[in-house]
Amino acid sequence: MSGARRLKGLVRPYVVTDGRSHPSRNTFDLVTLVSAMPDRPLAGLSPERRRIVELCLLGALSVAEVAGHLHLPVSVTKVLLGDLVDSGHILTRAAVPRAAQPDSQLLREVLDGLRARL
Amino acid sequence: MASGPVSDIYLAPSVRTAVKLLVVGHFAVGKTTFVGTLSEIPPLRTEERMTQAGALVDDLAGVHGKDTTTVALDFGRLTLSKSLVLYLFGAPGQQRFTPLWRDMAYGALGALVLTDTRRLEQSFAVMDLLEEHGLPYAVAVNRFDGAPEFAEEELREALDLLPDTPLVSCDARDTGSATRALVTLVEYLSARVEDPTELEPA
Ligand SMILES: Nc1nc2c(ncn2[C@@H]2O[C@H](COP(=O)(O)OP(=O)(O)O)[C@@H](O)[C@H]2O)c(=O)[nH]1
Ligand SMILES: [Mg+2]
Numbered sequence: 001m002s003g004a005r006r007l008k009g010l011v012r013p014y015v016v017t018d019g020r021s022h023p024s025r026n027t028f029d030l031v032t033l034v035s036a037m038p039d040r041p042l043a044g045l046s047p048e049r050r051r052i053v054e055l056c057l058l059g060a061l062s063v064a065e066v067a068g069h070l071h072l073p074v075s076v077t078k079v080l081l082g083d084l085v086d087s088g089h090i091l092t093r094a095a096v097p098r099a100a101q102p103d104s105q106l107l108r109e110v111l112d113g114l115r116a117r118l
Numbered sequence: 119m120a121s122g123p124v125s126d127i128y129l130a131p132s133v134r135t136a137v138k139l140l141v142v143g144h145f146a147v148g149k150t151t152f153v154g155t156l157s158e159i160p161p162l163r164t165e166e167r168m169t170q171a172g173a174l175v176d177d178l179a180g181v182h183g184k185d186t187t188t189v190a191l192d193f194g195r196l197t198l199s200k201s202l203v204l205y206l207f208g209a210p211g212q213q214r215f216t217p218l219w220r221d222m223a224y225g226a227l228g229a230l231v232l233t234d235t236r237r238l239e240q241s242f243a244v245m246d247l248l249e250e251h252g253l254p255y256a257v258a259v260n261r262f263d264g265a266p267e268f269a270e271e272e273l274r275e276a277l278d279l280l281p282d283t284p285l286v287s288c289d290a291r292d293t294g295s296a297t298r299a300l301v302t303l304v305e306y307l308s309a310r311v312e313d314p315t316e317l318e319p320a
Binding site: 031106107109115 | 137159165196198297304
């Protein structure tokens, strides 16, 4: 059996995030894409922060995927990712800017991509 | 399938932009099925603990047991082009004004509301929620065995849909059918943006 349920319930959010409930900077959306900087020392990182960096060293993922793979609540994941951005371990790829309306070019690309699957 | 080369879980290095659509509806309407049918990765799930009042449980001190409830979010991913990826988030509609809903709705392009003709009235809450968040939506009727059939006009009336809200029928278990439902939704989203007279005042 893989570790799919292994960690569930074991991580107490307030411990993992040192009691903070909000990220140091509120820059993360569920689909903000993150990846890890190679060659950053992992020594001194808490186990959860280290797991995030190790996961993100191999490629880019959304914030939601990081939370899903590591069985962490999204709220906790955002706090930890914020710390790791501050410490230079994690890079974010700009999420879609929150415009009043999504632009038509972007919607057109989504539509083309979906139609191509039919 | 949870196994396979580890690199399967990652985005292509060329991906630059991520967008999201919501797949919403009441319990057992087919949200998890829909997301799983379309996702290129094994669908993922995250859970948040909330108090009954809807506050996120950040600090467990003094907040235990029956006062808290777990809200699960299923999601999946479709890479649409070299540079663009679409995430689908499936979530129930009971939790109003919660941080989880704010997170989901923030920046979302729109939503697909799944409904079941055996209990249409159970879709009202989630449609209200979308309207309160200002999220445009289309409605997809999942055809369950033994569910009553209605003419489109009857369904529109029962669901109290605006004339331009798309209504399609869909089998959440079928890739083509689920994809067509999303195409209908995004066509509608495009039309709204390209023809601003269709937009409601902000
Ligand atoms: N006939 C039919 N059954 C469906 C459809 N979508 C889902 N189901 C079934 O309905 C049940 C509940 O679906 P699920 O995806 O778990 O619902 P959720 O609670 O909204 O996530 C499952 O047994 C599915 O196989 C559909 O489009 N047609
Ligand atoms: Mg489900």
